[in-house]
Amino acid sequence: xxxxxxxxxxxxxxxxxxxxxxxxxxxxxxxxxxxxxxxxxxxxxxxxxxxxxxxxxxxxxxxxxxxxxxxxxxxxxxxxxxxxxxxxxxxxxxxxxxxxxxxxxxxxxxxxxxxxxxxxxxxxxxxxxxxxxxxxxxxxxxxxxxxxxxxxxxxxxxxxxxxxxxxxxxxxxxxxxxxxxxxxxxxxxxxxxxxxxxxxxxxxxxxxxxxxxxxxxxxxxx
Numbered sequence: 001x002x003x004x005x006x007x008x009x010x011x012x013x014x015x016x017x018x019x020x021x022x023x024x025x026x027x028x029x030x031x032x033x034x035x036x037x038x039x040x041x042x043x044x045x046x047x048x049x050x051x052x053x054x055x056x057x058x059x060x061x062x063x064x065x066x067x068x069x070x071x072x073x074x075x076x077x078x079x080x081x082x083x084x085x086x087x088x089x090x091x092x093x094x095x096x097x098x099x100x101x102x103x104x105x106x107x108x109x110x111x112x113x114x115x116x117x118x119x120x121x122x123x124x125x126x127x128x129x130x131x132x133x134x135x136x137x138x139x140x141x142x143x144x145x146x147x148x149x150x151x152x153x154x155x156x157x158x159x160x161x162x163x164x165x166x167x168x169x170x171x172x173x174x175x176x177x178x179x180x181x182x183x184x185x186x187x188x189x190x191x192x193x194x195x196x197x198x199x200x201x202x203x204x205x206x207x208x209x210x211x212x213x214x215x216x217x218x219x220x221x222x
Contacts, residue, residue, distance in 0.1 A: 104134065117171055173196075
């Protein structure tokens with residue numbers, strides 16, 4: 001007698017297969033954080049610049065700063081002659097410095113003073129520090145004397161001989177002050193303006209010169 005087989009109704013299905021797991025990747029998360037940080041830094045810098053700009057504008061409106069004035073009011077040149085390529089010189093100046101500001105004082109921490117002839121440096125002096133109050137005038141007296149090797153080209157030698165004949169020499173003096181400003185009780189800044197003085201100085205011992213030194217306004221530039 002044959003074995004009885006179980007009766008199967010319908011199709012046979014195997015065990016169910018779970019659907020594939022979807023994997024999600026968060027692309028650019030680190031890049032997004034970096035961009036956010038950079039944006040914050042830029043906004044912070046812009047904010048600081050705006051605040052500083054407004055503060056500077058307010059200070060300017062309150063104090064109304066004016067340029068300092070540098071004038072060479074007198075000059076004495078008692079020696080200016082060559083021995084070979086050595087230039088012997090003796091120059092004394094009266095430099096008048098005017099602070100025209102009503103509310104700003106000036107600390108001159110140092111003043112470097114240098115004399116030049118035909119763009120060649122002759123000597124450098126350091127003037128003593130001082131404080132200059134509101135709307136005051138100060139006179140300093142730099143002196144340059146000694147000898148210096150000065151090499152003149154053909155054109156420069158021609159110019160020197162013409163100046164010697166006239167008894168008046170073109171000498172440049174440059175000042176490099178180191179300043180701090182006093183605004184009320186606050187001291188600010190480490191400023192280094194450039195002051196250039198183009199002088200025409202008569203030689204006192206010259207028999208051909210009948211001119212006198214003319215007071216000269218110096219060029220002041222930050």
